[in-house]
Amino acid sequence: xxxxxxxxxxxxxxxxxxVFEDDELLAFEDVNPRAPVHVLIIPKEHLSTxxxxxxEHETLLGRMMLLASRIAKERGVSEGGYRVLVNCNADxxxxxxxxxxxxxxxxxxxxxx
Amino acid sequence: xxxxxxxxxxxxxxxxxxVFEDDELLAFEDVNPRAPVHVLIIPKEHLSTxxxxxxEHETLLGRMMLLASRIAKERGVSEGGYRVLVNCNADxxxxxxxxxxxxxxxxxxxxxx
Numbered sequence: 001x002x003x004x005x006x007x008x009x010x011x012x013x014x015x016x017x018x019v020f021e022d023d024e025l026l027a028f029e030d031v032n033p034r035a036p037v038h039v040l041i042i043p044k045e046h047l048s049t050x051x052x053x054x055x056e057h058e059t060l061l062g063r064m065m066l067l068a069s070r071i072a073k074e075r076g077v078s079e080g081g082y083r084v085l086v087n088c089n090a091d092x093x094x095x096x097x098x099x100x101x102x103x104x105x106x107x108x109x110x111x112x113x
Numbered sequence: 114x115x116x117x118x119x120x121x122x123x124x125x126x127x128x129x130x131x132v133f134e135d136d137e138l139l140a141f142e143d144v145n146p147r148a149p150v151h152v153l154i155i156p157k158e159h160l161s162t163x164x165x166x167x168x169e170h171e172t173l174l175g176r177m178m179l180l181a182s183r184i185a186k187e188r189g190v191s192e193g194g195y196r197v198l199v200n201c202n203a204d205x206x207x208x209x210x211x212x213x214x215x216x217x218x219x220x221x222x223x224x225x226x
Contacts, residue, residue: 034226050182051191062175065199069163072201078164081204083226086178088185091194091221104226108204112215113147113196113222 006098010044019074024060025067027103036106037075037082041067047099050088068103077105083112119211123157132187137173138180140216149219150188150195154180160212163201181216190218196225 008014010026019039020027030038041064047053053061068084082105087094121127122141129141132152143151154177160166166174181197195218200207 034224050178050195050197051186053179053182055179058175058179059171060175061178062171062173065163065174065178066166066168066171069166073164077204079202081200081202081207082163083198083200083205084163085196085198085225087194087196087222087225088218089192089194091190091218092196093222093225094194102225105201105204109200109206109226111147111223112198112200112206112225113217 004046004096004098006042006096006100007046010042019071020067025063027067027071030102035104035109037072037077037104039071039075039103041071041101041103042098048097049094049099050086052099064101068101071103072105075105081105081109083109085112117159117209117211119155119209119213120159123155132184133180138176140180140184143215148217148222150185150190150217152184152188152216154184154214154216155211161210162207162212163199165212177214181214184216185218188218194218194222196222198225 009016016028018028027041072078072082122129131141133140140154185191185195
């Protein structure tokens with residue numbers, strides 16, 4: 001998607017503070033963090049929302065979840081606690097329409113919705 | 114886990130309004146819903162928190178995510194929007210220590226953390 005900011009980050013056209021990268025996934029610091037730890041995990045493949053993955057993305061989604069848990073451990077928030085979430089469309093508060101998972105921690109988080 | 118409320122729901126010892134069940138997963142209505150749609154998805158296997166899954170749970174976690182998306186569609190909130198999330202430990206607001214994924218929608222949701 002030529003006009004997608006997260007595709008441009010995945011392509012290296014827009015800089016980001018990358019914390020993990022492999023062939024399928026990229027994780028980077030949220031530029032507007034809501035907590036001391038706020039990392040985004042995206043698939044490099046452009047999927048717009050959580051409505052888009054199909055059975056062929058099962059492993060990809062599982063890998064995103066495991067990476068979220070790993071990042072929480074690496075950042076030292078796994079024992080204190082954190083939240084892993086995906087917002088979908090307007091009611092969910094989705095702001096960038098490239099599927100992304102938030103890993104948020106480092107303080108006592110507020111209500112989940 | 115003999116004292117785990119979600120294991121008891123998975124075993125049928127405690128009633129719940131089940132919306133999906135197979136060999137690995139169970140989805141049921143949250144008894145204290147935070148929005149018009151509030152469904153919980155659990156693995157039948159007892160995992161306490163998001164810190165516990167290992168590589169052997171990759172497919173399980175991917176299936177949970179796909180089920181979340183499917184439930185949002187079935188409930189008619191996929192286009193309006195929803196949030197999929199897992200809370201881990203105290204800072205995340207985890208209340209039951211059996212890994213569970215929230216699917217929340219049906220209204221404009223508040224801040225994610």
